[in-house]
Each structure stands twice: as C-alpha cells, then as structure tokens.
Amino acid sequence: MVKIANIELPDFPLLLAPMEDVTDPPFRAVCKENGADLLYTEFISSAGLIRDAIKCKRKLDIFDQERPVGIQIFGGDEESLSLASRIVDITNPDLLDINFGCPVKGVVAQGAGSGVLRDIDLMVRLTAACVKSTSLPVTVKTRLGWDEDSMNIEEVAERLQDVGIAALSIHGRTRMQMYKGEADWTLIGKVKNNPRIKIPIFGNGDINTPQKALEYKNRYGVDGIMIGRAAIGYPWIFREVAHYVKTGETLAPPTLAERVAVCKYHLQKSVAWKGPKAGIYDMRKHYFQYLKGLPNIKTYRSRLVLSTDPAEIEGVLDEILLAYADYEIPHAPIELVNYHENCPM
Numbered sequence: 318m319v320k321i322a323n324i325e326l327p328d329f330p331l332l333l334a335p336m337e338d339v340t341d342p343p344f345r346a347v348c349k350e351n352g353a354d355l356l357y358t359e360f361i362s363s364a365g366l367i368r369d370a371i372k373c374k375r376k377l378d379i380f381d382q383e384r385p386v387g388i389q390i391f392g393g394d395e396e397s398l399s400l401a402s403r404i405v406d407i408t409n410p411d412l413l414d415i416n417f418g419c420p421v422k423g424v425v426a427q428g429a430g431s432g433v434l435r436d437i438d439l440m441v442r443l444t445a446a447c448v449k450s451t452s453l454p455v456t457v458k459t460r461l462g463w464d465e466d467s468m469n470i471e472e473v474a475e476r477l478q479d480v481g482i483a484a485l486s487i488h489g490r491t492r493m494q495m496y497k498g499e500a501d502w503t504l505i506g507k508v509k510n511n512p513r514i515k516i517p518i519f520g521n522g523d524i525n526t527p528q529k530a531l532e533y534k535n536r537y538g539v540d541g542i543m544i545g546r547a548a549i550g551y552p553w554i555f556r557e558v559a560h561y562v563k564t565g566e567t568l569a570p571p572t573l574a575e576r577v578a579v580c581k582y583h584l585q586k587s588v589a590w591k592g593p594k595a596g597i598y599d600m601r602k603h604y605f606q607y608l609k610g611l612p613n614i615k616t617y618r619s620r621l622v623l624s625t626d627p628a629e630i631e632g633v634l635d636e637i638l639l640a641y642a643d644y645e646i647p648h649a650p651i652e653l654v655n656y657h658e659n660c661p662m
C-alpha cells in the first residue's frame with residue numbers, strides 16, 4: 318500500500334495527471350471507472366480563485382464517487398497561494414496539489430508554474446505558505462528543472478519534503494523542453510532512491526503502454542505513475558496498466574461497443590455537469606480520440622462535432638458501431654501529442 322499522509326492507495330497507484338480543459342468531473346468519472354486510483358482537477362489560478370471568477374469556482378466541483386481527488390492550484394506569491402489554499406480547504410478534497418510544472422508562457426510570466434523552478438527559495442516559501450494554510454495533505458507536481466543546465470529536482474525534492482509536502486510527482490522534462498523530446502526518468506529514479514526521501518515519488522511522462530509502465534516501475538523504483546495524454550480518449554490505459562503490472566499479462570483492448578458506450582457515458586456526464594450547450598461543445602475534442610484507429614471516420618466525426626443534440630450524437634455513435642461491426646482496431650501504442658506553447662485541448 319502507498320500512503321499520502323492519511324490517504325491509502327493500492328500498491329503502485331496509477332494517478333490521472335491534472336490537465337487543463339480535460340480533467341473535469343465527467344472525464345475524471347470515466348477514468349475512475351476504468352482504474353485510475355487518484356484523480357486531480359485541472360489547475361486553478363490562485364489569483365483567479367480569490368477574485369471568485371466563475372470559471373475557477375466551477376473547477377472546484379468534486380464528487381464523493383471520485384475520491385480520493387486532489388485540487389491543483391498555481392500561483393507566484395505567498396499571499397494568493399495561502400488564501401487559495403484556505404478556499405480549497407473549505408471545498409474539502411482529499412489533498413491540495415501545487416503546480417510548479419506548467420511551462421505555458423502566460424503562467425511562467427506570472428512567476429508561477431515551472432517559472433518557480435528558477436528560484437528554489439521562493440518555491441520553498443510558496444509551498445510552506447500552502448502547508449500552513451490548510452489542514453489537507455499538500456502535494457507538488459513539477460518538472461526536472463528550468464533547463465538542461467539547471468536540473469535541480471533532487472534539491473527541490475529534499476527541500477519540499479522538509480517543509481511538509483506529502484508526495485511529489487515529477488514530469489521527466491525541463492520547462493524549456495515543453496513537450497519536446499522524450500521524458501527522461503533518470504533523475505526521477507535518483508530522487509526516489511535518495512535515502513533522505515521518505516514521501517511517495519510518482520513518475521510522469523510519456524507512459525502510453527502497460528509494458529512501458531512496468532519497465533519504468535522496475536527500472537526507476539517509483540511508488541506509482543501519473544498518466545496524462547494517454548488517457549485522453551483511452552481511459553482503459555489505467556486498467557490495462559494495473560492488470561499488466563499485477564499479472565504480466567496483456568488485457569484485451571476495449572471492443573468498439575465499449576468505446577462507444579464510454580463515449581456516450583462521457584457525453585451524458587458532460588451534459589449533466591455543464592448543461593447541454595457547454596457539455597456538447599466540450600465533448601467535441603474527445604470524439605476523435607475515442608474513435609482513433611477507425612479508418613475513414615472523417616464524415617462521422619464531422620457529424621459528431623457539428624451536432625448540438627445529444628440524442629443525434631448518440632445516433633451517430635450507434636451508426637459507427639454498426640458500420641464498423643466487423644473491424645478490429647489495431648492495438649498499437651497510444652500516440653502522444655507533442656503539446657507546445659498553446660495546448661490545443
């Protein structure tokens with residue numbers, strides 16, 4: 318068993334990575350039902366939260382069925398992070414996560430996200446401010462360092478542990494790498510194997526097959542892994558990894574009927590949570606991912622994204638099910654999109 322403060326997780330837990338505009342309650346429900354052990358919200362601006370921006374407040378929505386769930390915040394000054402931590406505390410998630418990893422220009426320019434990696438003293442002060450302002454366990458998600466000449470994650474891990482964080486998730490890239498190249502887990506392994514480090518260390522970056530998950534577990538010794546992009550349109554990655562890690566056997570991929578059923582369920586949850594207009598709009602980015610691997614799917618896809626009627630969308634999904642009844646989707650590694658400055662999702 319792995320413990321984050323008082324939160325009990327199974328051996329080698331699988332975490333759903335926080336993703337802006339993706340890890341909302343409907344998507345989290347889909348991942349939870351397919352084996353994710355710990356979920357995170359999208360990141361929330363601490364300054365925005367304090368201004369009571371409607372969009373931010375909505376991001377605080379969490380539901381009992383998805384526990385354990387963490388709310389992630391970002392910010393660049395002690396006062397706003399501290400106030401935001403108190404607001405999160407009242408919302409009562411299972412933990413509060415601080416984002417020191419976002420590489421997007423607008424966030425870094427505010428001195429937040431991975432921008433803080435350039436000043437470890439500041440990072441320590443910001444973290445301490447959060448720890449002091451909430452009774453929740455505080456965790457941190459970050460990257461290896463700002464650039465390849467300043468990969469300071471080993472020092473960061475020790476100093477953040479010393480000010481009271483309960484777990485650390487590390488994305489194996491620097492800020493300057495954004496999403497380019499391949500994630501390097503070597504330093505993540507070093508942090509995990511540092512005898513001074515007692516808190517759980519979760520590895521993150523480029524996990525897209527059960528085989529890679531097990532290989533990285535064995536090679537780097539991490540306490541668990543966090544999966545982001547591979548789960549978009551393929552929430553089954555969690556149950557596939559869990560099964561493979563436990564048994565060494567590959568689970569059969571989801572059938573088309575299962576893909577369609579989960580896509581419909583996601584749509585229903587989205588409409589129920591956001592209302593018909595925003596719920597349908599938000600789903601548009603997901604169809605392509607759920608239907609990946611089906612040949613000549615373009616015409617159906619345009620009908621799915623142009624429709625504003627949930628019943629009609631479900632009808633198109635039923636048509637797809639019939640049209641491809643005899644087609645077997647190849648079980649290839651999930652393609653990971655290379656996100657740059659502006660995430661398309």
Ligand SMILES: Cc1cc2nc3c(=O)[nH]c(=O)nc-3n(C[C@H](O)[C@H](O)[C@H](O)COP(=O)(O)O)c2cc1C
Binds near residue numbers: 360545
């Ligand atoms: C669309 C998108 C949005 C993201 N938003 C966040 C975020 O809000 N907070 C965060 O800590 N990381 C965010 N990330 C980074 C992911 O949590 C994760 O660290 C990264 O995608 C690498 O993991 P992966 O290779 O499994 O996708 C985002 C990534 C993507 C692709």
